[in-house]
Amino acid sequence: xxxxxxxxxxxxxxxxxxxxxxxxxxxxxxxxxxxxxxxxxxxxxxxxxxxxxxxxxxxxxxxxxxxxxxxxxxxxxxxxxxxxxxxxxxxxxxxxxxxxxxxxxxxxxxxxxxxxxxxxxxxxxxxxxxxxxxxxxxxxxxxxxxxxxxxxxxxxxxxxxxxxxxxxxxxxxxxxxxxxxxxxxxxxxxxxxxxxxxxxxxxxxxxxxxxxxxx
Amino acid sequence: xxxxxxxxxxxxxxxxxxxxxxxxxxxxxxxxxxxxxxxxxxxxxxxxxxxxxxxxxxxxxxxxxxxxxxxxxxxxxxxxxxxxxxxxxxxxxxxxxxxxxxxxxxxxxxxxxxxxxxxxxxxxxxxxxxxxxxxxxxxxxxxxxxxxxxxxxxxxxxxxxxxxxxxxxxxxxxxxxxxxxxxxxxxxxxxxxxxxxxxxxxxxxxxxxxxxxxxx
Numbered sequence: 228x229x230x231x232x233x234x235x236x237x238x239x240x241x242x243x244x245x246x247x248x249x250x251x252x253x254x255x256x257x258x259x260x261x262x263x264x265x266x267x268x269x270x271x272x273x274x275x276x277x278x279x280x281x282x283x284x285x286x287x288x289x290x291x292x293x294x295x296x297x298x299x300x301x302x303x304x305x306x307x308x309x310x311x312x313x314x315x316x317x318x319x320x321x322x323x324x325x326x327x328x329x330x331x332x333x334x335x336x337x338x339x340x341x342x343x344x345x346x347x348x349x350x351x352x353x354x355x356x357x358x359x360x361x362x363x364x365x366x367x368x369x370x371x372x373x374x375x376x377x378x379x380x381x382x383x384x385x386x387x388x389x390x391x392x393x394x395x396x397x398x399x400x401x402x403x404x405x406x407x408x409x410x411x412x413x414x415x416x417x418x419x420x421x422x423x424x425x426x427x428x429x430x431x432x433x434x435x436x437x438x439x440x441x442x
Numbered sequence: 443x444x445x446x447x448x449x450x451x452x453x454x455x456x457x458x459x460x461x462x463x464x465x466x467x468x469x470x471x472x473x474x475x476x477x478x479x480x481x482x483x484x485x486x487x488x489x490x491x492x493x494x495x496x497x498x499x500x501x502x503x504x505x506x507x508x509x510x511x512x513x514x515x516x517x518x519x520x521x522x523x524x525x526x527x528x529x530x531x532x533x534x535x536x537x538x539x540x541x542x543x544x545x546x547x548x549x550x551x552x553x554x555x556x557x558x559x560x561x562x563x564x565x566x567x568x569x570x571x572x573x574x575x576x577x578x579x580x581x582x583x584x585x586x587x588x589x590x591x592x593x594x595x596x597x598x599x600x601x602x603x604x605x606x607x608x609x610x611x612x613x614x615x616x617x618x619x620x621x622x623x624x625x626x627x628x629x630x631x632x633x634x635x636x637x638x639x640x641x642x643x644x645x646x647x648x649x650x651x652x653x654x655x656x657x658x
C-alpha cells in the first residue's frame with residue numbers, strides 16, 4: 228500500500244476538513260476521496276466498516292438536527308461529516324503508526340507539543356488496551372451487565388481501576404524520562420520526502436479548493 | 443576490585459510498614475550480583491533506589507566512591523547507569539524500534555546517521571534486526587524486553603540494573619539474554635525469581651528480607 232508523507236497528510240486533512248466544514252456539500256468534494264480510494268483500494272472494506280461504526284454516532288447528530296432544523300440541513304451536515312471522516316480514514320489508513328506525531332515533527336511544531344501529543348496518544352492506546360482486557364476478564368468471570376446495583380458497582384470499580392492504572396503508568400513513564408535522560412524532545416527518523424502519491428493528492432485537494440472557493 | 447556502588451545501612455519505610463532495613467552491599471567493578479526475595483519484599487524498590495528514581499530512603503548510596511546526597515548529584519552519573527524496569531511498556535519514548543534504540547544517542551547530541559548506524563549494529567548483535575522498523579507497541583512482551591535492553595546497552599553504561607529481565611521471555615530468548623549478559627563486562631544487579639537464570643549469570647546471590655540482604 229502507498230504511504231503518504233505524514234506532514235502532507237496532516238496539512239491536506241486540515242485544509243480539506245476546514246473547506247468541507249464551512250461550506251455546503253458539493254460533488255467536487257468527492258474528487259480527493261476518489262483519488263484516495265485508488266491508493267487504498269485493497270482496504271476499502273475495512274475503511275467503510277470503520278466509517279459505519281462511526282456512523283452510529285453521526286446518525287444521532289443527524290436525528291438531533293432533523294428535529295431542530297430541516298431534513299435538508301440535517302442531510303447536508305450528515306454527508307459532510309461522513310466526507311471529512313472518510314477522507315481522514317483513507318489518508319491515515321496507510322499510516323505506519325503515529326502519523327500525526329510524525330507530521331507535527333516534520334512541520335517543525337515545538338518539541339514539547341510534539342512529544343506531549345505522542346505520549347497522550349500512547350496513553351490513550353494503552354488505556355484502551357487495558358479497558359479491552361478488563362472487558363474480557365469480566366466476560367471470562369461470568370459478569371453480565373444489567374440494571375442492578377452490582378452492575379453499577381462493577382462499572383465504578385472498572386473506572387477506578389483505569390484511573391489508578393493511568394496514574395501508575397504516568398509515574399513509570401516519569402521514571403523512564405529520568406532514567407533515559409529525556410529532555411522534552413523525541414527523535415524521529417522521518418525526512419521530508421514528497422512522492423508521486425503525495426503530489427496526486429495535493430493536486431486533487433488543490434483543485435477542489437480552487438473550484439469551490441476561487442471559481 | 444574497585445567499587446561501582448555501595449549501599450550503607452539503607453532502609454525504606456512505606457507509610458504503613460518498614461519494607462527493608464540494614465541494607466549493606468558493595469558491588470565491584472564488573473561484578474554481577476543477583477537479588478532474590480519473596481513477593482513484595484522490596485526488590486524493585488531497592489533497584490529504583492540504586493537507579494536514582496527513589497530518594498525517600500534512609501542510609502547512604504555511594505556511586506563510584508561519591509556519596510550521593512541529592513537528585514542533582516545523582517544526575518552527574520545518570521548516563522553511567524542503565525536501568526531496565528520490570529514492566530517495559532512505559533519504558534519506550536519513540537514509536538519504532540530503531541528510533542527508540544537511537545533515542546539516548548541522539549539525546550546526547552550524536553548525529554542521526556551515526557546513531558542509526560550504531561543502533562543497527564546493536565539490533566544485529568541482539569538478533570532482532572528484523573524488528574527494526576516495527577512499532578514497539580505491536581511487539582510481544584518478550585520482544586519489547588529485548589528492545590529495551592538494546593536501548594540500555596547502546597549507551598554503554600558502567601552499571602546495569604535489571605528488574606526481572608527474563609519475565610515474558612521464551613527459553614530461546616532467555617538463553618540469548620544469558621549469553622549476551624555473560625559477554626558484557628559491566629557491573630550488574632539482577633532482580634529475578636528465575637533460579638536457573640540467576641545461576642547461569644551471577645556468582646553472588648543475595649536474598650532480600652525485611653532485616654537486610656542475606657548472602658546465599
